[in-house]
Amino acid sequence: MTRYHADFPAVGLRLSPGSTADIGAQLLEGTLDGAFIAGPVPHSRWYTVDAFHGSLVLATDKPLQALPSADELFELLFRAFAPGCHYRHRVESLFDHLGLYGGRIFEFGSNEGILGCVAAAMGYALLPKTVVEAQRSGFAVYFFDLPSDVGHVVTRFAAMCRAGWSPALVAFERSVRCAGFESALPAASA
Template identity: 40%
Template structure:
């Protein structure tokens, strides 16, 4: 069935007249009649009773419900991609637990304030899982640790993180290799880039057998570190943000291990929806200034062009 035929059928049903439908659609009555007949042939059913007043048959009453739904979905899909329309639809974001807890809330809040018709779905996970999920089409964009080397990805650095060793006691200096040899570390599951930094740190100290316990949430990890269960490696700002809740202490890691960038990654820009474009622009503008992810109040709804 052609959309044009369904539109004509809908107007005939609304007006109860072939002539009125033709006038509303700026066409001739013969064209209206031809499209109705075409639908009836395709469906092998009489849709309109033409004896006396035009009215829908039982088959016509059944079709009009589907016609309304099909045409509404078609128009909604077109409006989703209109350049000057307000973004709508959904935005699926994947991010690391630490990024979600600290960096994203003010940006997401500003995005929702500016584009309330967009439904946001946020899923957390380790870097490896997030990359895999995006390649499988489960995320529209992701925030991961380190630069993703893929020729078909659009990415830029969103945040710089300084990783620290976290413990339940004060540390004047890094623990001795002998202590680390028997230490327990707490980390997110396999695929977490910060977990890989544990292995790099241990290798730097000549320790190649490390006991690592897996945790699913940041709160659980910090709580157990505060209780003296073991060490963790986390971004310094994440630890500082939660220090009022957990009695934890930290020490900077060596520069070659402790400095890591959090990157925004997404498919090529020509695949983006208007919602995706608007989010990327708000993010890019928010991270232009150091510490400015909360200072995006000057952005207006008419100022959302992405600079790539």
């Protein structure tokens, strides 16, 4: 985005955080031209391009040598965003994978709130590794790397079909594509 803004300083970018579900609804309503969406893209009508590949980690209040057992995880309260967030969906999928029906999730609206609770030994969280690493100076948190089948996450740039795109949106999509994120990764879907 830095390069795009430098190349097109007259174009105003509005960045609005939100859950995958909320952002997807705004794309469908036409109130957003494009969005970064974590996880699978829920609509085949969307044009997508892989933008970032990252890892989710288990954020904890103490160092772990191994992933806690299903019984240990069942006793913990997980901190996550509201339903509709891909990362919360990953917590729910982890519960399902381990046969943990009725796993407890307490909702927060910010990474800082989630990490503050984790640091206070009030539960665990699944968050992007980059977020946990960036916040470690402000929170006494640790993380455990998850297996790639659980932890790998793809964030995609998504927009409605290319017909009718503004020149600014065409240039933005090109800047995402040319940023090099795709070079070592699967090809983008069309």
